[in-house]
Each structure stands twice: as C-alpha cells, then as structure tokens.
Amino acid sequence: MHYELKPNERVAITMEPNGVAQVRLIRTDKMNALDPDMFAALLDAGRALYDMPGLRCVVLAGEGRSFCAGLDMGSMAQTGRHRENPLTDRTHGNSNGPQQVAMQWRKLPVPVIAAVHGVCFGGGLQIASGADIRVVDPAARLAVMEMKWGLVPDMAGYALWRGTVRDDTLRELTYTNREFTGEQALEYGFATIVDPNPVARASAIAAEIANRNPHAQRAAKRLFGAYLHASTDEILMAESIEQQALIGSKNQIEAVMSQMEKRAASFVDP
Template sequence: MSHLVTLNIEAGVATVTFNRPDKLNALSYESFVQLARIIKQLKKEKSLRLVIIDANGSDFCTGLDVKNISRSPTKMLKLLFKWLPGNANLAQRVTIGWQEIKAPVICKIHGRCFGGGMQIALGADFRLASRNAQFAIMESRWGLTPDMAGSVMLQGLMPYDQALKLTHMAEPISADTAQAVNLVTQVCDDLDHECEQLKAALLVQSPDALAANKRTYQKRMLAYRRQLLAAETFNQIRILRGKNVKRAISNRLKGETKPFDNSANW
C-alpha cells in the first residue's frame, strides 16, 4: 500500500502530510486507514510536543474519493461501523482523534479544503489558511449528511445559523469569510512563515500547561460528543437507506432537477 498519508517526527514535532496530489488529496478508504493508524501512533508518543497537518500538491484535500469508496460496499460499511452508537467509527476517528492527542495540533490549509478534508481540519486546535484557500462541507450536494465528527467541532466553534448555512448550502467560501465565521484561526499571506511563528511560540511553553489548557477548553467543545457521534451515524445510515440520496446523486451528475420524495418522516 502506498503512503497516501505520511508521518515524520523530528525533535518532538510530528508532521502529517496528505500525499496524494495527483488525486487532489481526495480521501480513499486506504487514506482513512493510514490516517487512523498515524493518529493512534501519535497518541502514544510521550515526547510529542506539536503536530502539524499539511498537504502536498495544489489542494489540502478535496473530500471523499467517491469512486474508490463506491467500488466496494464493504468499504462504506467499514467506515461507518461501530460497536456502540456513541463510539467513533473509522470515518469519525480521523477527525475527533486529533482532540485525543495532548499536544497542540496545527492544520495548514491551502487551496481547496472540501468535504471530508474540511471535517478533518476541524479536528485540529488551530487552522491556518492561505489567502487562496476555499472551504466547503459538500455532503448535501450528494444528498448526504456530514458524518465524520465535524458536527462535534462545529457546535463549539461556530454560531448555530452559520454552521447550519455552511452545511446546508454546500458551497465554497473564501478564507476571509471562513475566518469571519470562526471556521479558521488565521488567514495568512505567507502560510509557512505564520506556521513557523506559531510553532515557535508553542514550543517555548510548558507541554504540561498546554495539555491542561487543551483538556480544560475541551469540556465545553466536546460536552455532547457521544450523542453527536451517534446522531451522525444514525442519520447517515437512514439517508443511505432512502430514495432521496439516489435522486440527489442523479440530479447532481446529470444536471437534473427531478423532485425529491417528501414522504420521509424526520
């Protein structure tokens, strides 16, 4: 299996890099597996001081590789499967897992950050965006609902109406707009320089204090974690069993506007 996501650790700083530039870093099933393994490894690194999530190529991540996942129904089942409703499944672990790492996590975003890529970025503690970055939660375009633990983070970051609008509309927004609604921490003219500045500032602080700060602020951010994780998966499975997801996909691919079935009782 090729390294779709790479890990480098040097002097306590881990750099996790999306490494599928030829596919605009779209997430295949194998990408999820590799990313989950890396997060699991980082949680065990006692000398870890900082994590940086980066990407090779023109875009940070353009979302799910639909062709890769759709080729095998078992891949979708493996992404969604969980032993208990409140547990995180594979799709959710690659987002919420960053919050289980004691060290600060910085996400460097350039180009497009769509769908699953956006949700992964939400799991970081800080999101630094280049001025050319674009953001979107794309699932609604295909008749789906976000199911990668993004809702856990959004409810702590954004006002209700802004989070709902972003999810409903499934349209890209600019880096400046993303900062205005608190989706990103900082918009950068020089992304590498600003990341180095933040990195240097964090590394001179006590790792014990940083870990304690992170845990304290998580009390509110993750207060309803298990309920939201369960709701995401339940709703996605219910959608996948219905008629409207097929209609949404057909409408999107064929440019049609055929009406949806309004008989579903939500």
C-alpha cells in the same frame, strides 16, 4: 525522525528536534482525497502520534495543490465505505472510523495546528476542524460538501463546529454546499488565522508552543476538551486539579527560572 507508514502510503510524519511533528497528506495526484487507504493511513498516523515520545505539537497539512478535496467518491463507490461496519458501531471510543479520522486531532494530548491551502471540502474540512488552531490561505476554497452527494456531514463536523461556527451560518452552508474563501472562513469561524503561507505560519506557532511547559500544554488541552460540555462547577474543579499538579513541578519551576534568567527553557517531556 521520519515515521514511515505501510506500503499504502498516504500520510508522512516527520518529527522535528523541537518536538513538532509535521504531518502531511501525500496523495497529491488526487488533491489528497479520502480513499480507503487514506482513511487507514490517517488512523495509523493518529495512533503513532498519540504515544510518540517527545511530542509537543502537531502541524497537519496537505502536500501538492490542496489540503484535502474530501471523499474520493469513485473509490468509495467501488469499495463500499459503509459496508465493513455499520456507522453506528463505536469502533474508536465515542467514534466510528471516519469520525475518528477527524476527532483524533482533538483527542491527541498535544495542540494540533492545521495549515489549509487549495481546496478543503467535505471530509477534508472536518479533518481540519479537528485541529486546535486552523491557519488558512485567504485564497483557499472550502465547503461543507456532503449534501451535494445526498448525505450529511458525518465525520464529526457537528461536534467539532459547535462553539466555533455560528449556527445559522453553518445551516446555510450545509444545506447549500456554497463554497467560501479562506477570508470568509475566518469570518464564519472555520479559520483561526488567515495567512498566504499557512504551513510557515502554522510551523512558527507550533515552535512557540513547543517552547512552553509541555505538561501545562497538555493540561490546557484536557481543559479545552471538557469546558464546552461541563458544568461551571465541574470546570472550576478541573482547573484546580490541573493547576495543583503543575504548581511547583520541575517544568513549572523551569518555566519561571528561564523567564527570570532570560534564557531558553529546558523542559522534561511527559
């Protein structure tokens, strides 16, 4: 299945038979830089994925030379990105529009894997950070770029980097805009895995995820969404609630039987 966006096309979605959605930023002439049409297309893609039947995992990548070069400052200066709505308006639950472009990957009910190559600057880094897992080319170039333009990271970066990037390292990178490589991204906490073919590696991980109980995968993502902020008592109860719903369910039994019978599992999608 191929999902087509509106004529301002900036993002393509292809659903594979195993339930993996391949999502691509396709503004290749500008290294997938974020202009108003790209923001709109990414939000459209997030809405489409949220309710997509049979979805089990998402691989997010950029076509062409790079993942995303960050804000297209020229187009933003012309259109006035911040003029339509005050940034303090919560237009997407707990987020404004630009924040939602990065946060929506955490809000999706299924695991999301970002495959990063080329440059991944500013808003592009924050979008990649919204994924559950980040596979990064060791030669990729990354940067927390906003201070270069007299701004602060404002696309959910602070919320998404909490718990993964060491605080003093994040401060240094934010204050200086120093570029770092994919290898350094692994050291700093921006990358999960380093691989010279990030899309292939991300797709292989996604295929493995898609072969697990999809109800359990979604339950695990809900728990991950809460555990950094909840109290110990709340986490323990949330675990119990999710597990209670899974034990003895059709998919949980199928997971056990397929392992015992050494065959591919046949799960029912949520």
